[in-house]
Amino acid sequence: MTAPLTPPPPPHEQSSQSSQGSPAPQQAWQLPAGGSAVPSGHDHLWDGTYGQDGPGMKTEVREAALITVAVALGGVLLGVLWWWLAPQVPLVGDLVNKRWIVYLADSEGEQAIGVDGTFTLLALAFGVVSALVVFLVRRRGGIPLVVALGVGGLLGSLLAWRLGVWLGPAQDVIAHAKQAGNGVTFSAPLKLGAKGALLAWSLAALVVHLGLTALFGPRDPEPYQQNPVQTDPYGAPLP
Numbered sequence: 001m002t003a004p005l006t007p008p009p010p011p012h013e014q015s016s017q018s019s020q021g022s023p024a025p026q027q028a029w030q031l032p033a034g035g036s037a038v039p040s041g042h043d044h045l046w047d048g049t050y051g052q053d054g055p056g057m058k059t060e061v062r063e064a065a066l067i068t069v070a071v072a073l074g075g076v077l078l079g080v081l082w083w084w085l086a087p088q089v090p091l092v093g094d095l096v097n098k099r100w101i102v103y104l105a106d107s108e109g110e111q112a113i114g115v116d117g118t119f120t121l122l123a124l125a126f127g128v129v130s131a132l133v134v135f136l137v138r139r140r141g142g143i144p145l146v147v148a149l150g151v152g153g154l155l156g157s158l159l160a161w162r163l164g165v166w167l168g169p170a171q172d173v174i175a176h177a178k179q180a181g182n183g184v185t186f187s188a189p190l191k192l193g194a195k196g197a198l199l200a201w202s203l204a205a206l207v208v209h210l211g212l213t214a215l216f217g218p219r220d221p222e223p224y225q226q227n228p229v230q231t232d233p234y235g236a237p238l239p
Contacts, residue, residue: 071155072159075157076159078123078126079167082118082190083168088111089187090109091188092184093177093186095182100174116192119192123160123198125204128205131207131212139218141217154202157200157201
């Protein structure tokens with residue numbers, strides 16, 4: 001005579017019976033009240049956007065210092081080009097009553113304006129080139145990098161200005177007139193009349209670099225996924 005078949009107990013009864021007096025393990029994860037769930041491996045949806053972003057402040061400051069020095073040294077080339085390309089301002093010295101008088105050979109000439117314009121155009125070109133090179137070397141922007149471009153451009157302009165003046169004609173026009181002779185035309189010292197041209201390099205570099213970063217720089221990922229996948233407590237996706 002065979003024993004009657006009895007249905008197996010429900011799963012929760014099996015768990016309590018198999019423990020033989022030991023407390024049943026509590027479920028470590030439960031559905032939230034809304035019935036939706038975030039998968040346990042949801043870290044792949046947000047890869048630490050607010051965590052390690054960029055090479056670090058110390059590295060950025062070190063790179064900014066190197067960029068500042070490199071950009072400022074470019075002022076040597078700017079000064080040489082300014083001295084070479086700037087138009088000469090002609091002067092004439094006359095000896096009147098044993099006193100030398102120096103005046104412009106062409107009172108209506110625009111050579112002095114051309115000197116300032118040459119420096120400004122060269123500085124703008126240097127600003128564009130320096131911003132392009134820095135962007136190609138390090139595409140990720142940052143405040144230290146922008147400050148480096150601005151400060152380096154200003155230092156480079158100051159260096160170019162002083163170097164051009166030093167390479168140009170003598171600053172003592174009376175001595176130069178005596179050396180040239182009475183009524184002989186000679187070149188005036190190289191002079192930057194519009195001191196605002198010293199900011200042209202920095203302004204051009206900042207504008208171009210910010211534009212390149214906005215157009216072609218890396219984009220930060222979205223910090224949150226718009227529609228995360230909802231799963232049940234066992235990791236299976238919900239319909």
